[in-house]
Amino acid sequence: MKKLHLVLLVAIAAVITILLSFMGDLSTYETLATAKLKEGKTVTVIAKLDTNYKPAIIYNPLKDPNTTTIYVKDSLGNAAKVVYHFEKPMDMEKSERIVLKGKMKGDVFDITSKDGILIKCPSKYKDDPKAASNNLTQN
Amino acid sequence: MNYIGEHLLPGQLGFFFLILSFVAAGMACFAYGKAAQTEHLEDSKSWRKLGRVFFIIDAVSIFSIFVIIYTLISKHYFEYYYVWNHSDKSLDPKYLLSSIWEGQEGSFLLWMFWHAVLGLILMKTSKKWEAPVLSVVSFAQFILASTIIGIYIFDVKIGSNPFLLTRDNFGDLPVFQRADYLTLPRFQDGNGLNQLLQNYWMVIHPPILFLGFASTLVPFAYAIAGLWKKDYGGWSKDALPWVSFSAGILGLGIMMGAKWAYESLNFGGYWAWDPVENASLVPWLILVAGLHTHVVYNSTGHSLRATYLFYILSFVLVLYSTYLTRSGDLQDTSVHAFTNLGMNWQLRLLVFVFLIPSFVLFFMRYKKIPHIAKEENSWSREFWMFIGALVLFLSALAVIVPTSFPIFNKVFGTNWNIGEDKEFPYNRIQVFVAVIIGLLTAITQFMKYKQTDKGATLKSLLWPTVLTVAISTASSVFGAINYDKYGIGFLIAIHLALWASIYAVIANAAYIWVGLKGKMKAAGASVAHIGFGMFLVGVLISSAKKEVLSINHLNPLNFGGETKEKGEENLTMFQGIKTDMGSHWATYEKDSTTMGGKYMFFHIAMENKKSGEKFTLYPDLIKNSKGQEGYSNNPDSKHYLTHDIFSYVNYANKTKEGEDTAQFRVETVKYKDTLYYSSGFMILDTVGFRLENNRVEFTEKDTAIVAKLTVVPFNSSKKLTAYPYLTFNNNSIEYVPDTVISQGLAIQFKRPTDLTHFDIGVKESSNLTPFIALKVLKFPLINFVWLGIVIMIVGFVMTVRRRMRLINN
Structure with missing residues (x-):
């Protein structure tokens, strides 16, 4: 066997290992209802703030600057309480869509990684024609 | 309707140049292509001359478009949507440039600008390779121009034109029924530039990064020219300095973005494996792999095929990264990704229009690309350089495959996603x-x-x-x-x-x-x-x-198995109170604002416990630009040769400053009675005349009745004591409440009802004293x-x- 073939074989083995390593960590997109069925497993849920709660975001840095509690609901209308063990992301109030990565613990969706909440950055709304149109009809 | 006060001429001129650049690039591509194909020398020369003329027209058009957009922005012509949406009157001149590349049209324009500059240099320097290379460059210009011309062909919108008027975009809005709409307040100023982009790095990072992206076209063009003209290795020496240039500039551009993220974003670092970052890194890795196989080829004749593959891939991946960033398909995995402008089909096409022809050409010619059958000696430089290039390539794959999961999910209906820790x-x-x-x-x-x-x-x-x-x-x-x-x-x-x-x-x-x-x-x-x-x-x-200095030791919940995973990284700091931060003492001294309250700086006095060295950090909060309420945070660092102390404010109650509307809630209690508040309870221990306390020392002359209360927060084992009191001065009673700042409590001793019952007032408010939630990191x-x-x-x-x-x- 040629050396090059050996090298390529090693390379292919490396690729497979790498892909498998990613597969081991994969999470899946769930709704809040199916996430409850997979309690304890890391899942991704796309939700938005549950406006039935006022406020829907509870962050009291005076008492604990490292816990943010939010109430969300998903597109199917399931609601849940989310506990995020970090500071409140700066523009969360404005977010129309929140991507949550964490585990369901009982009725609480628990997020222990800082990257576990992704909200769209406000600058990205700027090119959204709807936002611009709203802006033009105000004041 | 004749609208009043609009400046239509520059826009019309701009649109003319858009069309001209599109047409001229197409013609240049054709003419240069003819010049490359024609065997007859004289014919070839005259086609080449024509190609040059068209390419120069293309370049001049693009420069003119740039000048016109800059003029529109600097003159604040808010009738233009791009100007209205991306700038405002308060911007510093250097940020007017950033306004150009805040939007998609402007970034594509910047890209085309560099292609034009590089093309003009290649015209001078590439000699016999001019015709095929410039033909490829012109083709890229032609395709890119199509993303900003904004014309309709059979009801299909092609590209997005930066010279559109606001009323063209939103013609249905009632405001445009008025001829003098420009006098309305909402047209007196624009939407402004995103706060996070008002940073000097945002003036230089995009041009350098786009020069890097644009320069990957040069090795690609040479590679295609080599395959096209079947002169497989002839371009190798000419192209090599370009590859080094491209790898250097692209690397610089990426890392300038990292520096910007480090200095002005709150990710707590310079790299977060965000899909948008990954998408720019991958072409660089592959380009560097190509650079090494290219050098190997020049010295030994090995690895030419790999070089072709790497150069084609690196440019196609630049296009792919544009699609990833711009299409909105990544919006659930990236914080940077932009929203969909309704031209995703065009962004996808952008990738395929280069991917398919170049790979077809590559595979058609593959067998003919010279290679050396005898294999490399394992004690040779070329063998190990090739291995290195292969490892870089695999490393690039390991980045781009997971980054593309959302795309795979879209195409194959899978449901993959990277877990919680990205x-x-x-x-x-x-x-x-x-x-x-x-x-x-x-x-x-x-x-x-x-x-x-x-x-x-x-x-x-x-x-x-x-x-x-x-x-x-x-x-x-x-x-x-x-x-x-x-x-x-x-x-x-x-x-x-x-x-x-x-x-x-x-x-x-x-x-x-x-x-x-x-x-x-x-x-x-x-x-x-x-x-x-x-x-x-x-x-x-x-x-x-990396060390978190602001570890929250005070939080009693800070233990247990998962502590390590959880971020107890913010510390609440009250104004004027010295706080322990591991290696340092930190005091939030005061805050100050500049630019009419736009920037709010927090003065954090730091003191090194060991050396006693003192310095002040000024992390700030910036009020967001128009149309978006709220604040963005902006870190500040103290730089040392060996490490940085990096800080940012995550919350400040100053930003929520308003009237303290909370009222005292009064209850009548006996000794040892318990009073509850939202996060704990308190016990009335005793009441005494001039009772000894830690607040005031009363003299013989004072008439003061002091209550002693023990406050027990639910989330802490630490008990706190409060001494509200009342004094008699000239026959009037003065109530002096005590505050328990950490609990946001004010406690008032109202009056004794009788000798055993007392009225205690309790008020809860977060505005008692200024405080911030601060994160401080150390990067060695x-x-x-x-x-x-x-x-x-x-x-x-x-x-x-x-x-x-x-x-x-």
Whole structure:
């Protein structure tokens, strides 16, 4: 066997290992209802703030600057309480869509990684024609 | 309707140049293509002349478009949607430029601008390769121009035109029923530039990054020209300085973005494996792989096929990254990704229109690309360089595949996603890449092409190796690198990678003296390698030894098995109260605002516990631009040679300042009665005349009745004491409440109802005293990251100069 073939074989083995390593960590997109069925497993849920709660975001840095509690609901209308063990992301109030990565613990969706909440950055709304149109009809 | 006060001429002129650049690029592509195809020399020359004319027209049009957009923005013509949406009157002139590239149209324009500049240089320098190379460049210009012309063909919108008027975009809105709509307040000022982009890095990072993206077109164009003209290796020497240039500039552009993220974003670092960052890194990795196989080909004739593959892929991946960033398909995985402008089909087409023809051409010609059947000697430089290039390529795959999961999900209906921790899945692979690349970078230069004298190589490697082992062992033993969050295996990998990176620095430095006998002119590659090695050392140390200084020791919930995972990283700091931050004392002294309240700076006095050194950090909050309420936070760092102290404010009650509307809630209690508040309870211990307390010392003259209460918060075992009191002055009663700041409590002693019952007022409010939630991090050796990049770029510049001199001789 040629050396090059050996090298390529090693390379292919490396690729497979790498892909498998990613597969081991994969999470899946769930709704809040199916996430409850997979309690304890890391899942991704796309939700938005549950406006039935006022406020829907509870962050009291005076008492604990490292816990943010939010109430969300998903597109199917399931609601849940989310506990995020970090500071409140700066523009969360404005977010129309929140991507949550964490585990369901009982009725609480628990997020222990800082990257576990992704909200769209406000600058990205700027090119959204709807936002611009709203802006033009105000004041 | 005749609208009043609009400036329509510049827009019409701009649109004319848009169309002209589109048409001229198409014609240039055709004419240059003809020149490349025609065998007849005279015909070819006249086609080439025509191609030049059209390309120059294209370039001039693009420069004109740029000037016109800048004029519109600087004159604040808000009737233009692009101007209205991306700028406002308060912007500093340098940020007017940033306004141009805040939007998609402007970024594409910037890209085309650099293509035009590079094309003009190639026209002068590429000699016999001019026709095919410029034909490819013109084709790219043609395709890119189609993304900004904004015309409709059979009801299909092609591109998005930056010269559209606001009323063209939103014609249905009632406001445009008025001829004098421009006098309305909402047209007196624009939407402004995003706060986070109002940063000097945002003035220079996009142009450099786009120059990097644009420059990957040059090796691609040469490669396509080589396949097209069946002169497979003839372009190799001419293209080499361009590749070094491209790798240097693209690397610089990416790392400038990292520096910007470090200085003005709150990710707490310079790299977060965000899909948008990944998408720019991958073309660079593949380009660098191509650079190495290219050098191998020039010296030995091996690896030409791989070089072709890498150059084609690197440019196609630049296009793919544009699609990823711009299409909105990544919006659930990236914080940077932009929203969909309704032209995703065009962005996808952008990739395929280059991908398919270039790969068809590559595979058609594959068998004919010369290669050497005899395989490389395993004691040769080319063999190990090829292995290195292959590892870089695999490393790029390991980044781009998971980044593309959302795309796979879209295409194949799968449901994949990276887990909660998005950085570790990348880090645990790339750390091994660092081990291999570090080792190869160290050793390979000591080998010779084709056949190496083993003894001599080992001999010259001896001292660098001994030195490396000494330094590495010392840094592992005394460096206290004990990052055990992901277990011992990963920690060992970090140490191995650190050793390999140190080896890369030392061995390449040694090679300049031993291998090149100190000839600095030829040392470009070694210098670039030293820089890269230093960069790796900086990355490894600053990440593995990153320390959170603002660890919240006060939070009693801060224990248990998962503590490590949870971020107890913010500390609440009350104004004027000295707070313990591990190695430092920190005091939030005061705050100040500038620019009419736009920036709110927090003055954090830091004091090193050991050395007593004092300095002040000024992290700030910036009020968001119009149309978006709220604040963005902006970090501040104290830079030392060996580390940075990095801080940012996550919350400040000042921003919510309003009237304190909370009322005292009064209850009548007896001794030892319990009063509840939202997060705890308090007990009335005793009431006494001039009772001894920690607030005031009463004299004989005072008439004061003091209550003593013990406050017990639910979330803390620490009990607090409050002494509200009342005094009699000139027959009037003065109530002096006591505050328990950490609980947001004010407690008032109202009056005794009788000798055993007392009225106690309790008020809860968060506005009692200014406080902030602050995060402070320490990044050791972060300067190695930046210094390493600078040295690497210097190395690239040296190689460009040397390669150019070699061509000219």
